[in-house]
């Protein structure tokens with residue numbers, strides 16, 4: 001079970017301190033949300049921020065691309081130090097090429113599905129990825145409410161990867177707190193992104209531990 005704090009909810013004026021705090025608090029990955037104002041109605045960070053984050057942590061960087069034409073930018077993010085690069089199936093008509101390019105660049109490719117996208121959309125890319133990210137909110141903003149209707153899809157994807165005996169992580173992202181993380185774990189998820197549940201708590205370590213203790217139940 002891995003916990004990936006999303007820095008979208010951090011205080012950007014002291015980002016290095018925020019990252020150190022979650023690293024010391026027991027985080028497994030640092031989740032970085034890249035938004036372009038086209039694929040989603042918000043603009044956040046680019047490769048320069050990934051490069052800066054890489055300098056202040058030894059944790060793997062989980063870079064979630066919410067951008068159109070991701071194939072044009074995967075090299076910039078891999079060069080910046082991304083360990084995982086996840087791309088939305090809805091954003092890329094040439095998805096195999098993009099996922100293979102991510103691997104060729106030395107990063108781990110992941111595929112992302114919006115809440116409304118069926119699991120069947122990714123059957124042909126299962127062998128290409130190290131991670132499947134199931135959005136549990138519509139992407140674009142932190143602090144939204146978890147969509148329970150995604151739970152059956154987590155089960156479905158878990159069955160798909162087990163059937164093919166693939167070693168693929170199943171990540172969830174959006175509205176994750178100790179209660180919703182536990183539901184997702186029961187459905188088959190093993191990587192949990194949490195933004196507000198961690199950074200809105202003054203004690204980040206306590207927030208991470210709370211999620212982890214629920215996951216161990």
Ligand SMILES: O=C(CO)[C@@H](O)[C@H](O)COP(=O)(O)O
Pocket residue numbers: 006008009031033064137138139140141142143144173174175176193194195196197
């Ligand atoms: O990708 C996204 C949002 O589009 C996420 O990674 C959010 O940053 C998660 O924030 P919370 O829902 O946990 O506040």
Ligand SMILES: [Fe+2]
Pocket residue numbers: 006031032033064173193
């Ligand atoms: Fe994300």
